[in-house]
Amino acid sequence: MEFINNLLHNCEETSLNIVKSEETSLSVSEWLKMKFHIAFCKCCRNFGKQTKVMDKALHHHFHTDFSEDATKASPELKDRIKKNLKKL
């Protein structure tokens, strides 16, 4: 009974394995436990969907080219860098 309860209710372990499975393959027993739990747990199912969306958004977030509305470097910064480069 303990084993079944743990299987059904351990969202913490399952959600950790969901994150892990996005990047690497799980062991067979980890994978089976995760799949079994997800089948009965709506929360973890939603967690899985949400981390996928976050993944995509994060990836995009760090790779967007902001060239269109770019913040310009100040002329002072450029001068300072040029000065320091001369010292090299």
Next chain:
Amino acid sequence: MKNRDSGLAPEQWVDAFADFLYSYAITRVNSKEDAEDIVQDTFLAAFKNAATFQERSSVKTWLTSILKNKIIDYYRKKSNSSQSYDAYLDETEDSFENAFFNQGNYGRWKQDINKNYLSESTDDYILSKEFYRIMDLCLQKLPSKLRPVFVAKYMLDEDAEKICKEFNITSSNYWVLLFRAKTLLRSCLEKNEITL
């Protein structure tokens, strides 16, 4: 075949690329001063290593890759390097678990995770400026110990193995770090959507 920008002398790099590098850095670090320091360090490093630059890539790409590493260094320094990841994870385990999981009940989610805009979102929304503003806010709220690993994964596209080596952590610690960061980020995104 020569790249368009590889004909530039190193002296011209500042004028040609400082704006681009600065705008890249300012969106990824917290302050103007930090972004300026990072851009300056990037040029200094590039100048010192100009001889090793290979014209296989463009100068811009090369400078960007130096910049990215400087940004990771910046986060690493800020992450209180005196404390090991082991100690950090141990110390914060209880408060993390208490915040999200019901320990008396095998570790069920304390609060139901319902379908929301994150489960259902269309690409349009998650790519919108509004969503970006919220995500930025939530990324900045991540504990400083969790952020560098997260930034390395998404900004540099590094895989688990490389990140573990770079930060000197075990792979099981890496999964825990990633899991905690995602759980915190998810919860922050959800909270902000509700108050919008």
